[in-house]
Amino acid sequence: MTDLTNLTVAGIRDGHRAGDFSAVEVAEAFSANVAGAKALNAFIVETPEHALTAAKAADADRAAGTLKPLSGVPIGMKDLFATKGVQTTAASHMLEGFVPPYESTVSQKLWDAGAGMLGKLNLDQFAMGSSNETSYFGNVISPWRRNDGGPNLKDRAALAPGGSSGGSSSAIAARLCPAATGTDTGGSIRQPAAFVGISGIKPTYGRCSRWGIVAFASSLDQAGPMARDVRDCAIMLEVMAGFDAKDSTSLDLPVPNWEAALSSDLKGKKVGIPKEYRLEGIDPDIDAMWDAGIAMLKDAGAEVVEISLPHTKYALPAYYIIAPAEASSNLARYDGVRYGLRDLPQGAGLQDMYAATRAEGFGPEVKRRIMIGTYVLSAGFYDAYYTQAQKVRTLIARDFEQAFASCDVILAPTAPSAAFGLGEKTADPLSMYLNDVFAVPASLAGLPAMSVPAGLNREGLPIGLQIIGKAFDEQGVLNAGLAIEERAGFTARAEKWW
Amino acid sequence: MSIDQATVRKIASLARIAISDAEATAMEGELNGILGWVEQLGEVDVTGVEPMTAVIPNSLRLRDDVINADPLTGGNRRDDVLANAPAPQHGFFGVPKVIE
Numbered sequence: 001m002t003d004l005t006n007l008t009v010a011g012i013r014d015g016h017r018a019g020d021f022s023a024v025e026v027a028e029a030f031s032a033n034v035a036g037a038k039a040l041n042a043f044i045v046e047t048p049e050h051a052l053t054a055a056k057a058a059d060a061d062r063a064a065g066t067l068k069p070l071s072g073v074p075i076g077m078k079d080l081f082a083t084k085g086v087q088t089t090a091a092s093h094m095l096e097g098f099v100p101p102y103e104s105t106v107s108q109k110l111w112d113a114g115a116g117m118l119g120k121l122n123l124d125q126f127a128m129g130s131s132n133e134t135s136y137f138g139n140v141i142s143p144w145r146r147n148d149g150g151p152n153l154k155d156r157a158a159l160a161p162g163g164s165s166g167g168s169s170s171a172i173a174a175r176l177c178p179a180a181t182g183t184d185t186g187g188s189i190r191q192p193a194a195f196v197g198i199s200g201i202k203p204t205y206g207r208c209s210r211w212g213i214v215a216f217a218s219s220l221d222q223a224g225p226m227a228r229d230v231r232d233c234a235i236m237l238e239v240m241a242g243f244d245a246k247d248s249t250s251l252d253l254p255v256p257n258w259e260a261a262l263s264s265d266l267k268g269k270k271v272g273i274p275k276e277y278r279l280e281g282i283d284p285d286i287d288a289m290w291d292a293g294i295a296m297l298k299d300a301g302a303e304v305v306e307i308s309l310p311h312t313k314y315a316l317p318a319y320y321i322i323a324p325a326e327a328s329s330n331l332a333r334y335d336g337v338r339y340g341l342r343d344l345p346q347g348a349g350l351q352d353m354y355a356a357t358r359a360e361g362f363g364p365e366v367k368r369r370i371m372i373g374t375y376v377l378s379a380g381f382y383d384a385y386y387t388q389a390q391k392v393r394t395l396i397a398r399d400f401e402q403a404f405a406s407c408d409v410i411l412a413p414t415a416p417s418a419a420f421g422l423g424e425k426t427a428d429p430l431s432m433y434l435n436d437v438f439a440v441p442a443s444l445a446g447l448p449a450m451s452v453p454a455g456l457n458r459e460g461l462p463i464g465l466q467i468i469g470k471a472f473d474e475q476g477v478l479n480a481g482l483a484i485e486e487r488a489g490f491t492a493r494a495e496k497w498w
Numbered sequence: 499m500s501i502d503q504a505t506v507r508k509i510a511s512l513a514r515i516a517i518s519d520a521e522a523t524a525m526e527g528e529l530n531g532i533l534g535w536v537e538q539l540g541e542v543d544v545t546g547v548e549p550m551t552a553v554i555p556n557s558l559r560l561r562d563d564v565i566n567a568d569p570l571t572g573g574n575r576r577d578d579v580l581a582n583a584p585a586p587q588h589g590f591f592g593v594p595k596v597i598e
Contacts, residue, residue, distance in 0.1 A: 390549030
């Protein structure tokens with residue numbers, strides 16, 4: 001029998017429907033892979049019983065003729081989504097042991113659609129990081145290894161799976177789950193997807209409800225799926241998206257049938273190439289892959305036009321004011337009183353308890369961002385930093401609006417490098433931030449954007465290409481992604497060493 | 499503009515995060531590095547530009563004035579609300595004594 005864990009979401013759905021295998025067999029096969037991959041540290045909590053229960057229900061539904069869109073499909077859940085009765089930590093010590101009494105909207109939609117949960121996936125603490133090195137529960141390791149560095153894969157340097165959705169990316173690439181949820185505030189779906197050779201889409205801001213997702217920067221946070229291919233992303237997103245009255249910024253729009261409308265025929269479409277994304281001194285493999293992507297989209301029938309996004313260089317600095325400002329406000333809720341950790345030193349009063357709790361419960365990167373955010377929002381600096389950044393954000397959004405007057409989608413690299421080694425960028429926070437240079441502008445503008453694998457670099461590591469679309473045009477993004485996917489023919493996978 | 503140790507301590511105090519001397523020293527360098535880098539935003543001409551308030555145009559909705567319309571977010575959930583509290587007492591959140 002074929003290895004069920006090599007199947008995509010569509011493959012599992014269709015095969016289960018056709019009676020080729022049972023959902024229980026699928027759940028057990030993936031749970032076995034999860035149990036055998038502790039070395040990757042992709043999961044904080046494993047929930048094989050949850051996956052099995054959903055699988056039994058899926059098999060019963062098949063017998064009764066009441067199959068649902070994701071019947072028989074087990075997935076991974078980023079540990080930023082509140083799951084009723086299952087520990088939800090945001091990879092922090094602060095929320096260690098926190099068991100939500102309710103379910104997030106997005107995860108509830110997935111369970112209602114028949115999916116099962118294999119476990120809660122590791123991430124950067126409070127989704128703050130680009131390498132999954134800020135988790136309180138340890139680094140996630142990418143299944144990929146460079147093609148040099150010794151005869152034994154196991155002994156070669158450990159690479160970052162990207163972040164913040166690094167548990168999701170690592171688990172999918174290693175075939176521990178066929179798909180997973182991610183969240184993207186400034187690239188946290190796209191960059192990890194690119195690092196491990198999978199696909200991931202951040203939809204238009206407001207498509208997926210934020211209710212029950214641990215908040216980082218609320219004007220930027222957006223959930224989305226990560227999976228092995230574009231079709232699977234479309235299937236997952238259809239289930240995850242939709243209006244939710246419990247999120248004040250939820251979009252009250254119908255959810256399109258993205259999967260049914262997938263088409264890689266780009267005749268009549270214009271693809272914009274932003275000249276400001278040609279960075280000096282960038283890894284030549286990245287630029288070469290970008291050029292290859294341009295050729296693929298031309299081959300699919302698209303016309304390629306040069307566009308300008310003049311404020312690109314200011315996107316990252318604006319992001320690193322806006323996101324920490326919102327984070328400092330959002331994370332004020334962790335006070336040691338209502339939930340989560342409490343550190344009450346002997347004889348301490350309320351204020352000392354707050355300070356001790358937050359010193360103990362937050363990791364260094366989280367503290368750094370809260371401090372930056374507190375500073376830029378403080379009296380006397382608010383206008384110079386925060387208001388200025390929000391004005392620049394308006395200009396960045398305007399850049400995209402003007403560019404989309406002459407093109408339908410934009411093609412760019414996802415990240416300025418392939419996966420880097422663990423520890424390579426942790427000494428200097430700024431060098432880590434710069435890895436999100438291509439991802440952050442679309443986040444600031446709330447636009448749908450996805451990463452698809454395009455090929456391997458000279459070190460044998462995956463490189464992703466990013467497609468950015470107009471607001472609400474996930475279909476255009478998915479279709480261009482599909483055109484690249486079909487032409488890139490990316491089938492490489494990490495050789496097993498774990 | 500660069501910040502000094504006293505400012506780092508002031509920010510930490512506003513953020514309610516206890517920091518040691520060593521952390522304050524390390525943070526002074528890190529925060530100055532980051533703030534020095536974001537200074538470049540000052541170059542951008544923003545004359546006549548409104549600060550962004552909503553990334554995707556949307557209007558705030560009002561829910562119907564119905565008690566417990568959505569039981570998930572409605573009332574009468576005391577035990578759920580207290581379930582994760584580190585020190586609940588008599589059906590309330592417990593805190594250290596604040597009045598001597």
